[in-house]
Amino acid sequence: MDEISACCALGGRPLDAAEAQAAATLFKALAQPARLQILSQLAAAGCSPMTVGExxxxxxxxxxxxxxxxxxxxxxxxxxxSKSGRVVTHEVRPEVFAELRRILDIGHADRRW
Structure with missing residues (x-):
């Protein structure tokens, strides 16, 4: 496999229409640098719940x-x-995060963008 083919290989099957729509909704929500930053903070914390203040x-x-x-x-x-008393926490839905990683294969440390 040449370098371009390896770069463009999906590693799986293409998305169907429903999967593409669901992915587009997620990508739209992430199409903002601050949201990507927040998501990365949540993920870096082991996907543990965090408050707005944190x-x-x-x-x-x-x-x-x-x-x-x-x-x-x-x-x-x-x-x-989740709300407990006056404290509201937010956490990544692991299954959605895993799906994003699967679609984009973003789990590599050697990103080059």
Whole structure:
């Protein structure tokens, strides 16, 4: 297999229409640098739940900005939201994160973009 073929190989079957629509919804929710940053912070924490305040602290974004982006990602199905008393936490839905990794094969440390 030449270098271009290896680069472009899917490693699996193509997406059907429903899968493509679901993936497009996720990608639309991630089409914002701040959202990618927040998602990477959640993933770096082992996909453990984090509060808006914790995410604001580690990302350098304001709490209202983080809240806005978390809502967008939760509405797209990327995150779950849990409330315990006055504390609200957000966490990555592992099955959705795994699907994103499968579609994009983004689990490599040698990214070149």
């Amino acid at each position: 995410l604001a602290c580690v990302s350098g974004l304001s709490q209202p900005t983080v809240s806005h982006h978390l809502k967008t990602m939760a509405d797209a199905g990327l995150l779950t939201r």
